[in-house]
Amino acid sequence: EAQVTQNPRYLITVTGKKLTVTCSQNMNHEYMSWYRQDPGLGLRQIYYSMNVEVTDKGDVPEGYKVSRKEKRNFPLILESPSPNQTSLYFCASSPLSGTLEAFFGQGTRLTVV
Amino acid sequence: GQQLNQSPQSMFIQEGEDVSMNCTSSSIFNTWLWYKQEPGEGPVLLIALYKAGELTSNGRLTAQFGITRKDSFLNISASIPSDVGIYFCARGAQKLVFGQGTRLTINP
Numbered sequence: 001e002a003q004v005t006q007n008p009r010y011l012i013t014v015t016g017k018k019l020t021v022t023c024s025q026n027m028n029h030e031y032m033s034w035y036r037q038d039p040g041l042g043l044r045q046i047y048y049s050m051n052v053e054v055t056d057k058g059d060v061p062e063g064y065k066v067s068r069k070e071k072r073n074f075p076l077i078l079e080s081p082s083p084n085q086t087s088l089y090f091c092a093s094s095p096l097s098g099t100l101e102a103f104f105g106q107g108t109r110l111t112v113v
Numbered sequence: 114g115q116q117l118n119q120s121p122q123s124m125f126i127q128e129g130e131d132v133s134m135n136c137t138s139s140s141i142f143n144t145w146l147w148y149k150q151e152p153g154e155g156p157v158l159l160i161a162l163y164k165a166g167e168l169t170s171n172g173r174l175t176a177q178f179g180i181t182r183k184d185s186f187l188n189i190s191a192s193i194p195s196d197v198g199i200y201f202c203a204r205g206a207q208k209l210v211f212g213q214g215t216r217l218t219i220n221p
Contacts, residue, residue: 004155033208040122042201042211043156058208090155092209102209104155 002027006091006105013081013112021076021108023091029103030096032074033058034066036087037107043090049074050096081112119202119212127220132189134215136202145178145185146203150214156201160187194219 004025013019025032033048035058045058049068063085065077074093078085088109094102119136126132136145144163148156160171162178162185169176173190189196197219202212 035209035211040213042117042119042213043209044211045208048208059210092155101158101161104157106153106155 002103004091004093004103004105006089006108008108009106010109011111013110015082015112016080019078019081019110021078021089021091021110023074023076023105024072025074025091025093025103026072027093027095027103028071029093030071032068032091032093033102034064034074034076035090035092036060037090038087046076046089078110081110083112086110086112117202117204117210117212119215121215122213123216123218125218125220126192128192128194130192132192132196132217133186134200135184135186136212137184138204139183141182142204143182144204145176146205146209147174147176147185147187148201148203148211150199150201152198159200189217192217192219194221 007022030051034046035043037043044060046064047066049055055066088107090107091105092102117136117138146161147159149159150156160169160176165182166180167178175188177186199214199216201214203209
């Protein structure tokens with residue numbers, strides 16, 4: 001089954017404690033990205049990657065890091081989380097040609113206290 | 114940045130009613146997309162529009178790409194309980210820019 005898998009689904013952490021949210025896709029898509037969803041703001045792109053070892057900032061990159069060492073994985077790293085990073089996070093992947101449809105993971109609800 | 118203005122922000126309707134929502138932008142786009150997000154899930158693509166004036170249906174859903182390329186509409190006919198969720202318009206291909214969403218609630 002074609003899917004994007006994020007882990008964990010829920011996470012409560014404390015300010016300053018480094019964390020990683022993993023994302024994996026099994027569709028051999030070149031393009032992967034991270035979004036955060038906040039009430040009234042829709043989804044906003046944090047970082048994206050066009051292919052292995054190629055990453056770039058989205059609209060709200062501050063406080064986040066990513067890496068793309070393998071095509072299927074695109075982890076999101078918060079080196080020093082702060083309460084304003086409390087949000088619902090989605091990973092997505094899509095091909096660079098063809099239908100271009102983006103497939104989303106089920107989301108990670110992060111709370112930073 | 115390029116923003117999409119989606120309205121209404123929320124809708125409370127009776128089962129069986131038709132629904133209309135729209136999205137506008139100050140910029141011209143080549144692609145309009147409509148996604149639906151159900152509770153506890155990620156967004157799922159409903160309809161993609163690629164040409165100005167294009168009218169596309171997916172079951173009871175119909176979406177149109179405005180002639181000016183600055184707006185799009187989504188209609189749902191004869192709503193049913195499983196239509197509940199948040200509907201997002203979006204532009205672009207891989208790098209999606211989303212509207213704020215329309216939360217649809219249906220009273221049986």
